[in-house]
Ligand code: GDP
Ligand code: IMO
C-alpha cells in the first residue's frame with residue numbers, strides 16, 4: 093500500500109473524516125484533491141470532536157503531512173479560520189504539516205455572493221448548495237478567468253486579475269441579480285493580507301506528493317462529497333461542481349492513475365442526502381425521522397437536517413464500478429440497531445426491467461422503483477463489538493449481502509464515531 097484513496101460512495105457524509113483519520117495512522121501524507129469548504133468532515137478522538145472543512149483529516153497526527161491539492165477550491169479566510177480553530181484545540185498547524193497547491197483556485201467574496209444569488213434566482217428549482225461559492229469558483233476555473241493561489245503570491249498579477257473580475261462580477265451581480273457589489277480596494281487589501289499569512293504553506297504539491305510516493309511513503313487521498321454528487325456521474329444538476337470519484341485524484345493532485353494502488357469507498361449502512369435532488373430509497377416517514385435522530389443526521393457545514401433512507405446497493409454498485417473500488421468501509425451500523433426489519437434496495441424496476449445502475453436522466457430515475465430485500469435487525473450491542481466475530485449474526489448477514497450485491501469486499505466496519513470504534517476485517 094503506497095497510494096490509496098478514501099472516497100464517499102453515496103451522497104456525502106458517509107464518515108470519510110472518521111475513516112481518513114483512522115487510516116491516516118498507516119499513512120505519511122494525506123491529500124485533499126477536490127471540493128472546498130462545502131465539505132464537513134468529523135473526527136472524534138477520545139472525548140474530543142473536530143470538524144474539518146478544508147484541512148485534510150490527517151492533521152490530528154503531528155507527524156503527518158497534509159496537502160491541499162490543485163483540484164481544491166480554497167477560501168483563504170475559511171482556511172485561516174480553520175487553522176486558528178485547530179490551534180485553539182491544541183492542534184499545531186505549520187508549513188511542516190500543511191502545504192497548499194499554488195495551482196488551487198481561490199474562492200473570492202463574489203463567488204459566495206453569486207452562489208446565493210443564483211440559488212435565489214432558481215427559485216423552487218434551487219440545488220440547495222452550501223452557499224460557500226463552490227460552483228461559481230469552478231465556473232471561473234473552466235471559464236479561464238479564475239484567480240489561483242500562485243497569483244496571490246504575485247501582488248501585481250493578483251491586482252490585475254482581481255480588477256478584471258470585480259468589474260465583470262459587479263456588473264452581473266447588480267444588473268442580473270440586483271445584488272450587492274464589491275469594492276476593489278477592500279477585497280484587494282483583505283486578500284493580500286491572507287496571501288502573506290498563507291505564503292509559507294504554498295508550493296507545487298504534485299512534485300512533493302510524487303516524490304513521497306517514489307520514496308515509498310504511504311499517501312492517502314481523502315475525497316470530499318460523494319459519488320452521486322460527482323459532476324459527471326452524480327444526479328446532475330443536483331451535484332457539486334467537482335469530480336468526487338477516484339478519477340478526480342489524478343487531476344486534483346497531479347498524480348497519475350498508475351501510481352494509485354487501491355480505493356476504499358466509504359458507505360453508510362443506510363443512505364442520506366442533504367440538499368435537493370432525487371433519492372429513490374428516501375423514507376419520508378417515522379422510520380426516516382428515527383434514523384435521522386438516532387444517527388444525528390444534521391449537516392456539519394450548514395446544520396441542515398439530512399434526508400434519510402434505506403441502503404441503496406444500486407448506488408454502491410455504481411460507486412464500485414466508476415471508481416474501481418477495491419473495498420468498502422461500512423459506517424454507522426450501530427445507528428440501525430433496534431430496528432426490527434431493515435431493507436436494502438437491490439435493483440431498480442424501470443419500464444418492466446430490473447436495472448442495477450443509476451440512469452443519467454432524472455426523468456428516467458424518477459420512474460425507477462426500488463426493489464427491496466428485507467433483513468432482520470440487531471441490537472445495540474453492536475456498538476461494543478471490536479471484531480467481526482463479536483458482531484450480531486444478523487449484522488453479519490446484512491454486511492455479507494452488501495459484498496455480494498456489489499461484488500466488492502468490505503475492509504473496515506465502523507460501529508461508532510470514535511477512532512477506536514472501528515474494526516479491520518479485510519485488506520484495503
Ligand atoms: P464525512 O463528511 O463523510 O466526513 O461525514 P460527516 O462527518 O459529515 O458525517 C458523519 C457523521 O457520522 C459524523 O458525525 C461522524 O462522527 C459520525 N460517524 C462516523 N462513523 C460512525 C459510526 O460508525 N457510527 C456512528 N454512530 N457515527 C459515526
Ligand atoms: P462532505 O465532504 C453532503 C451538497 C449540497 C448540495 C450540493 C451542491 O461533508 O461529504 P455545493 O455547495 O457543493 O455547490 O452544493 O452538494 N454537498 C454535500 N452534501 N456532504 C458534503 O460534503 C457536501 N458538499 C456539498 O448539499 O446538495
Ligand code: MG
Nearest residue numbers: 105132133392
Ligand atoms: Mg460531511
